[in-house]
Amino acid sequence: AQSVTQLDSQVPVFEEAPVELRCNYSSSVSVYLFWYVQYPNQGLQLLLKYLSGSTLVKGINGFEAEFNKSQTSFHLRKPSVHISDTAEYFCAVSESGSARQLTFGSGTQLTVLP
């Protein structure tokens, strides 16, 4: 079975500063990796995903993530954040294959300060 650890429950950052949200996973088989974003009072939206190929994945709103198999990590980055990026971010993993059932991390609340 797979598991996901999001190392920071809250990340405050000033507007226009860079940010990294950390995610580590555990699995005995190959995986697919995802980042979702949840804005207040909304459901989760897919930000980006890694299935195979290039380890650097670009998503919506200027976010990107890098898959590092040796470190079993999939950290999310943005070079310059905006107030509107304030939201909760969830990392998720599924074992590659037909099941594709996701396991979610506990979430990281990103707060962008003016």
Next chain:
Amino acid sequence: DADVTQTPRNRITKTGKRIMLECSQTKGHDRMYWYRQDPGLGLQLIYYSFDVKDINKGEISDGYSVSRQAQAKFSLSLESAIPNQTALYFCATSDSQRGYGYTFGSGTRLTVV
């Protein structure tokens, strides 16, 4: 209209009452899921359904039941609600043949008093 619609959006109910949360989708996806979200705990899987006749328990199914009335409809029931079932509930869908990841509804905020 939203691809995945959950009703109601908000509900307050009393301890011991039976309550049903409904989810419908227009995505044409075969798989549907119910998750519970509590602060600091992320999303926990309650039940999932791979098709109308295939329903499975998730990690926290005790106290809940589900019904897959059609490919597009998946309802979650709390037979006798208790206060620690107060949470935000999400329905999600996925396609086993195409695409990866889930499409989520906007959630139902349930308060049991």
